[in-house]
Each structure stands twice: as structure tokens, then as C-alpha cells.
Amino acid sequence: MKSVCVYCGSNSGSDPAFAAQARALGQRLAADGITLVYGGGNVGLMGIVADDVLAGGGEVIGVIPQQLVDWEVAHRGVTRLEVVDSMHTRKARMFELADGFVALPGGFGTLDEMFEMLTWRQLGLGKKPCAFLDVDGFWQPLMAMLDSMVRERFLHAEQRQDLWHGDDIDTLLQWMRSYVPAQADKWLDEKRRSQLKLTPEDV
Numbered sequence: 441m442k443s444v445c446v447y448c449g450s451n452s453g454s455d456p457a458f459a460a461q462a463r464a465l466g467q468r469l470a471a472d473g474i475t476l477v478y479g480g481g482n483v484g485l486m487g488i489v490a491d492d493v494l495a496g497g498g499e500v501i502g503v504i505p506q507q508l509v510d511w512e513v514a515h516r517g518v519t520r521l522e523v524v525d526s527m528h529t530r531k532a533r534m535f536e537l538a539d540g541f542v543a544l545p546g547g548f549g550t551l552d553e554m555f556e557m558l559t560w561r562q563l564g565l566g567k568k569p570c571a572f573l574d575v576d577g578f579w580q581p582l583m584a585m586l587d588s589m590v591r592e593r594f595l596h597a598e599q600r601q602d603l604w605h606g607d608d609i610d611t612l613l614q615w616m617r618s619y620v621p622a623q624a625d626k627w628l629d630e631k632r633r634s635q636l637k638l639t640p641e642d643v
């Protein structure tokens with residue numbers, strides 16, 4: 441695994457433990473020689489992860505839309521800053537550059553970016569590992585929501601299992617390195633399954 445994309449808050453959050461986890465991840469990526477791909481900002485947890493990778497002698501690629509550069513939130517010290525024309529281009533570029541995706545605590549932007557990767561993956565567009573790195577149970581309510589989606593048959597159980605959730609960075613990186621993507625088809629409704637001629641073994 442050469443590169444990991446980290447999505448995280450452009451704010452630092454209320455609990456200093458969030459920043460501590462961001463720092464620990466940045467230090468570990470640098471120590472393991474894994475390039476950080478991220479949103480290119482110098483704000484919040486984003487800036488913290490990037491600074492710690494750089495402080496550890498690691499490589500950081502920021503991908504940022506021109507609008508955010510104009511708002512002066514671009515990190516000027518990264519190894520390479522790619523300025524793109526839109527948020528959409530940014531997501532596609534981050535997807536190309538990274539071998540896997542990790543979400544640290546964050547807000548709308550973090551969820552939007554991670555869920556787009558999960559959505560593409562369940563449609564067969566890319567098979568890269570996606571993980572939620574937790575801090576003090578921040579992601580627990582989201583995991584409960586995903587379980588509810590499975591129970592209500594909006595999400596395939598195998599797709600639900602296909603993401604990692606935990607708070608230990610060692611375990612996270614081991615999981616990413618040995619990741620084997622789920623094979624399950626997205627569709628749960630009988631009508632769509634029979635159109636595709638899926639057998640029970642495909643479930």
C-alpha cells in the first residue's frame with residue numbers, strides 16, 4: 441500500500457483526542473512510508489494530519505479546488521498541491537491517487553467524500569478499502585445507522601461488512617494491507633435480482 445487518502449474535519453472538534461488521533465495517524469503514515477492524499481487544507485484535523493506526515497519526513501499530496509485556495513485554506517507546505525476546478529474533480533483525483541480511504545472524525549465534507557467512495561465501490565467502480573478510524577466512539581451512531589439500513593434491506597449485509605471501523609491504527613493498516621473486496625451484488629429486491637438472473641449463491 442503506497443498511499444492512503446484521509447478524509448477528516450476542516451475543524452478540529454471539541455475533544456483534544458480527535459487531534460491526538462489525527463497526529464498519531466500522520467506519524468504512522470510517515471513512519472511506514474505511506475503517502476498521504478488529502479483535501480489540501482491547512483485547517484482543522486486536515487492540517488494536523490498533513491503537518492505530522494511532513495514532520496515525520498513523509499510525503500503529502502493535497503488536492504484542492506481553486507475556490508478553497510481563494511479562501512486561503514490551502515496548505516502551502518505539502519510535497520505537492522494539485523489545484524483542480526471543482527469538488528467533483530477533486531474526489532475523482534483523490535480516488536485515482538489513493539490505494540485506500542480512511543475517515544477520521546469530521547462533518548458533512550468528510551461524510552460526503554467517504555460515502556461517495558462507498559457508493560462507487562458497491563456499484564463495482566473501484567475495489568479499494570474504506571475505513572472509519574474512531575475516537576471515543578464518534579462513529580458509533582453512524583455504524584448503528586448502517587446496521588439499520590441492513591435490517592431494513594436498503595444495504596447489503598456484505599457491503600456493510602466491507603468497511604472497517606475501529607480505533608486502533610495498527611489494526612487498521614493490517615486490515616487495509618490484507619483487504620479483499622466483497623463480491624456481493626448491490627441489489628436486494630427480487631425484481632432486480634431476477635432481471636439480473638442472480639442465484640441465491642450470489643447473495
Ligand code: AMP
Nearest residue numbers: 447448449450479481546547548549550
Ligand atoms: P468537513 O468534514 O465538513 O469539515 O469537511 C472536510 C472534508 O471536506 C475534507 O476531507 C476536505 O476534503 C473537504 N473540505 C471541507 N472544507 C475544507 C476546507 N476549508 N479546506 C479544504 N478542504 C475542505
